[in-house]
Amino acid sequence: MRPIEVVDRLGRWSSGRGPLYVLLATRLRQLIDDGDLPPGAVLPPDRALAGALAVGRTTVVAAYDLLRAEGRITRRQGSGTRVAGVPSGAQVLDAPVDPLFLDSLEARDDDVLLAICAAPGDPPKELAEAYVRIAPELAALEDDIGYYPYGHPALRQALADRYTARGVATRVEQVMVTNGGQQALSLLAHALVSPGDRVLVEAPTYPGALEAFREQGAVLHGLPVGLEGIEAAVRERRPAVAYVVPTYHNPTGAVMSALTRQRLAGVGVPVIEDEVPADLGFPGETQPAPVAAYSDSVVSIGSLSKSVWGGLRIGWIRAAAPLINRVARLRAVHDLGGNVPSQLAAVHLLPLLDAPGLHTTLKARHDHLHALLTQSLPSWQVPTVTGGQCLWVRLPYGDGASFAQTALRHGLAVLPGTGLDVTGAGTPYIRLHFRAQPTALTEAAHRLTKAWTTYHPPSHHPIPRPTIAI
Structure with missing residues (x-):
């Protein structure tokens, strides 16, 4: 996309309070989320966009870096800066999961189990x-x-x-x-x-x-x-x-x-x-x-x-x-x-x-899913909890985002940890909820196990465990 086209779409991006790079990133984020800058679109190089906007190159670089940290754009040597994902109809290999997991809020016609949106599946x-x-x-x-x-x-x-x-x-x-x-x-x-x-x-x-x-x-x-x-x-x-x-x-x-x-x-x-x-x-x-x-x-x-x-x-x-x-x-x-x-x-x-019914049901479903995971996937770190609706699972190697794509190909949508951690430390994690019926949780664990047996991460080196200071 040419710089002048992006400038036209940005409109009055600089009106408002705050650093220029934040204002620029905010407007670009809106254009991406609204679909005006579609998945796969090539964004102008730093210097070209800075010249068209009459701002310093560091403003554009900082804005791009902020959007890259959020997973909305990718920046690679030789291929430039692109809106994350791929155009509609192309094969999705590494498109990031929407941070608000919008698709999981709508009923689906396919056979994909949703382990993303943690909420009651049935009204009481x-x-x-x-x-x-x-x-x-x-x-x-x-x-x-x-x-x-x-x-x-x-x-x-x-x-x-x-x-x-x-x-x-x-x-x-x-x-x-x-x-x-x-x-x-x-x-x-x-x-x-x-x-x-x-x-x-x-x-x-x-x-x-x-x-x-x-x-x-x-x-x-x-x-x-x-x-x-x-x-x-x-x-x-x-x-x-x-x-x-x-x-x-x-x-x-x-x-x-x-x-x-x-x-x-x-x-x-x-x-x-x-x-x-x-x-x-x-x-x-x-x-x-x-x-x-x-x-x-x-x-x-x-x-x-x-x-x-x-x-x-x-x-x-x-x-x-x-x-x-x-x-x-x-x-x-x-x-x-x-x-x-x-x-x-x-x-x-x-x-x-x-009422005791809600709390008893939550614990029973937590215990059911936790037992299935620890039995079928013993290399995973699956801490127990005393309440809530989620398990925060650490993978022994690879990363949550690439595994989420593998799981999706096996009919299970999971939430990778990258969208939940602004520091980047959530990379080796996935979030699973235990609000579903026991039969659905059993099937989810089965699909997770199948996905793990076929998973080939971008790097085969194990993720180093964090050092604990005594």
């Missing part, structure tokens, strides 16, 4: 029962236009009561209902992050959060799970926000200690704690209080998508009232409010989060 019977229970409430509505940018008052009050019962005193004005946890993340990223701002994240972490921050032009800096070393990172990098999954961490299943939560609440920057997996503990497991229990400045998000059903689209934000007001104004611009029947039903579904 209580969902239909909840809609039956709210029918009289809907029939009795009068003088109600149905727009609630903050969320329906009944659900906001129920969520405030739930937080208070968990040791986080909460008023209704501190709660906002969203269309799922992903919208909560996107709205907070919009409210708290400007192009070029630094955001501290765990490495690895939930890929949907990485995409939400990247959409705002953030520069992501990864820290070990639990945000170890955050105090020094705050001093050195002056981040706009820190994002953490403290309970049944996605993807490792780790649970942050109470002491670490207390320290995290006082680091001096806004902290977003993602509590979406927090209701997925196994029977008998206890967990520390939320990070928000230690400071009212901590922002918490939650959702029913992983505990009840993704199709319900109920999420929420718990934060200081001024931030809730700000985010509600942003939300009103996009969709005015959420689905009222779903919110009324959610009031009746919240008790399911504490």
Whole structure:
């Protein structure tokens, strides 16, 4: 693609705050994600694009490097810079998996098993029962236009009561209902992050959060799970926000200690704690209080998508009232409010989060998949977890991205670790979820085993194990 064509498509890419390379990378990312720069498209050389844009070559190089780290472009000596993937219809050998695994959110007609999107495969019977229970409430509505940018008052009050019962005193004005946890993340990223701002994240972490921050032009800096070393990172990098999954961490299943939560609440920057997996503990497991229990400045998000059903689209934000007001104004611009029947039903579904059935099922399926993997693939490192929905699996050699392509050819879609770790340390990992029915988990393990027997990684040298400092 000629530089002038790219310039035409970029438009006013430099309008806004933040370093030029971040603004350029943000606009190129939008063009790639929207399909205006299709897979396989050749991007202009550094010097040519810099000349056409009247910027320094280092600006283009830095923008390209940022996009390459995200897996959106490839840069190879002799073949130039290309949009990652290949044109439609060509054989896919090394196309990266979409960080938001969009394809896995849609039903497929083929025989591919999806071990990517960790969510309940079936709505519980209580969902239909909840809609039956709210029918009289809907029939009795009068003088109600149905727009609630903050969320329906009944659900906001129920969520405030739930937080208070968990040791986080909460008023209704501190709660906002969203269309799922992903919208909560996107709205907070919009409210708290400007192009070029630094955001501290765990490495690895939930890929949907990485995409939400990247959409705002953030520069992501990864820290070990639990945000170890955050105090020094705050001093050195002056981040706009820190994002953490403290309970049944996605993807490792780790649970942050109470002491670490207390320290995290006082680091001096806004902290977003993602509590979406927090209701997925196994029977008998206890967990520390939320990070928000230690400071009212901590922002918490939650959702029913992983505990009840993704199709319900109920999420929420718990934060200081001024931030809730700000985010509600942003939300009103996009969709005015959420689905009222779903919110009324959610009031009746919240008790399911504490019901033993969910937790017993989760543990049984975790144990089933873990036993199959350790028996059939003994060379893999498959740590157990005490809650959540994922296994963070380390391969003995090769890399997760190339193995994911091999697994796909055997009818199984898995998520490689590269899309979850901004530091690059996730390369030898894959993420597997255990939310499916036992028969599906058995078949998934069978296909994984077949794929591993045929796997030929780009390099046959084993991946070195990390050195542990005593």
